[in-house]
Amino acid sequence: MTRKRLLAAIAATASAAGLLGAVVTAEAAAPSLSAAFTQSSVWDSGYGGKYTLTNSGDANSTQWTIEFDLPAGTAITTSWSSVLTRTGQHYKVTNAGFNGTVKPGGSASFGFNTSGLGLPTGCTINGSPCGGGAPTTTTTTSKPPTTTTTVPSGDVVDVGTAAELQAALAAASPGQTIRLAAGTYRGSFVATKPGTAAAPITVTGPSTAVLINDGPSGEAPPCPAPTAGWDSGYGFWLYGAPYWQLKGFTVQESKKGIVADNSQHTVIEGVRVHRIDEEAVHFRRSSADSVIRDSTISHTGLVQAGYGEGVYLGSANSNWACHGNSGGVDRSDRIQVLGNHIGPYVAAEAIDVKEGTADGVIRGNTFDGQGVSGQNSADSWVDVKGTGYVIEGNTGTFASPGTFANGYETHNPGTTPSFPNGCGNVWRNNKSDLGGVGQYAIKITSTSKCSERPNVVYASNTVSRAVNGLTNVPVTP
Incomplete structure (x- = not known):
């Protein structure tokens, strides 16, 4: 018999006998949270830390807040599975959306990496002492992981944990290969060391090597740049890091997938990027002369549909x-x-070519438009606002659900005679199935703005199940 039923039975019996001279009250169920700190790894200049919360009460805890201090000279550089704010050396950490509820007997956790070796003190959880501060270390502190040691250029560095990968990225040198073992790597992975044309830096692993960034957290700078105390939420971030090659692994469950900032000659090959809050792969800040090939992208824009480009x-x-x-x-x-496969459920365009860019090639890709959202004008496979692109040999299809207007579109923001955005592009040998919904396979928004550099649509392009046809401009034989 449960406690509630037992108390009810006692009350009923006492009342019937006229003996209920005192009020019987049941103690309300309540959660009881504690938290313990551990170190997952230690290296020369920092460590990986983790707090594990346990609920020893008899009711769900629906949210939690942990606060602690770090000594001067130590700061959190990245964190995950939480929302982190900092005031001086005092840190306040609240649950992420997915781990706020802790059932009786259950647990939740969050982690972080530091610059500096000082340990947390004064830990409280929801305002009560949580027993943190004196860590139970899970690795020896007398010897850093092998990935933090200096390795000769050209050597292969094998990594199997998030901390080892972060250390390897920080120590990377031209010609080096960082090789991922199968497994989940959860954290912030940022590369800032340049490779060279003769000796690029490579990160490679199987598709079962999965990178996840549960960020963002901390206070963001005015423009995205690696900043102490701020986690961008990007799955893998190249920043000022030209001549890197990313091969084979998977990026998922991150704010953005792979971002290359001012990182020319980036090669992304055979990766899988999916289940991303915003865009999957972004070449940004003049990351010119780069390539993405033979990769698979799906399920983007889970939080910001209009910004969920492939x-x-x-x-x-x-x-x-x-x-x-x-x-x-x-x-x-x-x-x-x-040669990429992009879709389904890429919420914005499979490829968005922005104004100011030029002379790219989009060739041999497969576009599955199912699930395109229509938000923020995202209603085509490819939107070309750049100049001088060759778009050829691609196959595109559309099936509901989704909002779909045309297979390929051009737009001309800021176009002037000296800056012909959305002009001078060429389409040939593309095959389009518009699912009975799309208007044109190739919709040229303006011919007058591109009179000096017209867009060209060749007759080798084909279309099926179009409302209007192949294109709205004269076809070139």
Whole structure:
């Protein structure tokens, strides 16, 4: 018999006997949270830390807040599975959306990496002492992980944990290969060391090596840049890191998938990017002469549908104040998008080619438009606002659900005679199935704005199940 039923039975019996001279009260069920700190790894200049929360009460805890201090000289650089704010050396950490509820007997956790070796003190959970501060270390502190040691250029560095990967990225040198073991890597992964044309830096792993960033957290800078105390939420971030090659692994459950900022000659090959809050792959801040090929992208825009592009080339001119690092323009030029499978449920365009970019190639890709959202004018496979692109040999299909207007579109923001955005592009040998919904396979928005550099649609393009036809402009034989 449960306690509630037992008390009810006692009360009923006492009342019937006329003996209920005292009120019987039941103690309300309540959660009881505690938290314990552990170190998952330690290296020369920092460590990986983790707090594990346990509910020993008899009711669900629906939210939690942990606060603690770090000594001067130590700061959290990245965190995950939480929302983190900082005031001086005092940190306040609240639950993420997915781990706020802790059932009786259950647990939740969050983690972080530091710069500096000082340990947390004064830990409280929901205002009560939580027993943190004196850590139970799970690795020895007398010897840093092997990935923090200096390795000769060209060597292979094998990693199997998030901390090892972060250390390897921080120590990367030209010609080096960082090799991921299968498993889940949860954290912030940022590369800032340049490779060279003769000796690129490579990160490679199987598709079962999965990178997840549960950020963002902390106070963001005015323009995105690696900043102490701020986690961008990007799954993998190249920043000022040209000549990197990313091969084979998976990125998922992050704010953005892979972002290349001012990182020319980036090669992304055979990766999988899916279940992303915003865009999957973004070449930004003049990350020119780069390639993405033989990769698979799906299920983007889970939080910001209108910004859930599959591959995003350059930046809108409204963002050039941050990303326009080439004469005030984001010149992510000559990027090749080759042989990728993009969709379904890519909420914005499969490929968004922004104004100010030029001379790229979009070839041999497969576009599945199912699930395109229509938000923020996202209603086509490819939107071309750049100049001089060759778009050929692609196959596109559309099936409901989704909002779909045309297969390929051009637009001309900010076009002048000296800056012909959305002009001079060429389509040939593309195959389009518009699902009985799309108007044109290739919709050219303006011919007058491109009179000096017209867009060209060749007769080798084909279309089926179109409302209007192949294109709205004369076809070139």
